[in-house]
Amino acid sequence: MDDTLFYITVFIIGLITLIFRGAFIVPDKAHHLSNKLEFFLEYIPISAMAALTAAHVFYTQSGGVYEVAPDKIAAGLLAFIVAYFSKNILATFIVGMGALWALQSLGLF
């Protein structure tokens, strides 16, 4: 992608995001979200987070080629357990990264 197309893409995403954020705030007249749209939007955030997490934990990507990453999967599972029980971001971070480094240095995968 060339520079111009990159900036156009980024600008359009920024504009769309601003439109979503400002849809009910910026216009002077107050509007309301329809129940149908609210119903559909309810599960978008959790689905987006879960899909992004899975894609980045399960695969290592290089030049558009995806490879299953067993070390990242094992470290991700450990981090999940720590996040679930500790609810502490620092602990999740330390255990996840620590497990990955340990597994990589052991060369098990």
Added chain:
Amino acid sequence: MHKKEMILGAKQIAPLLIGAIPFGMSTGLYSVESGFSVFESFMMSIFIFAGASQVATVSLLSTDAPFWIVIATAALINLRFLIYSATVSPFIHKASRGLRTFMAYAMTDHAFIITTREKYTGQDRASYFLGASILVWLVWQSSFLLGSIFGKIIPDSWSLEFSLPLVFLFFTVPLLKSKENIVAASVAATSAIIFVPFLPIQSGLIVSILCGAFAGIAAKKFFNKGRT
């Protein structure tokens, strides 16, 4: 705008930002590791200012996905802001249009959560929201910039890009408190594992998010039917 309320908003959101710092740094780092310059990465962060969609944008742009796929995926991830916008609208409408536009630009999950919680007892939610949003913006952009600058120095063998899914994971776990959310997350994650590497034109992420959202809706209908 009430200065005291703005400061209160900033003070009360500060503890929530412990998670935003590694997230911002990881996103900056991920962006330069994916081949973008510090300037390009920072411009992306300034224009979009929405973590999850920035990550998806970087991920897709670095694999040469068609630009409409990049835009559609980011738009889908940011659709939630429509709900936030509708929710905060009643107490923000008193502010001037210029300020409302800035508050729209700076709207985040963190500021939304803290401003709309039931135990808020202040006098002016618009000022409170503005103060909280300004602090989030400052913390995010500086963390992002730090991550993107130092990302070039850190060796690849440290695998620091893995910090990014760890932060996503941390934000996903607390949402797994209802059966419907668990179904939506499980379907979205499984779909991502199946579709992301195989679907053409990098459309796997967008398909996975939609699969998760529809599974959540179906689960809600199913479980509600069981309750009646």
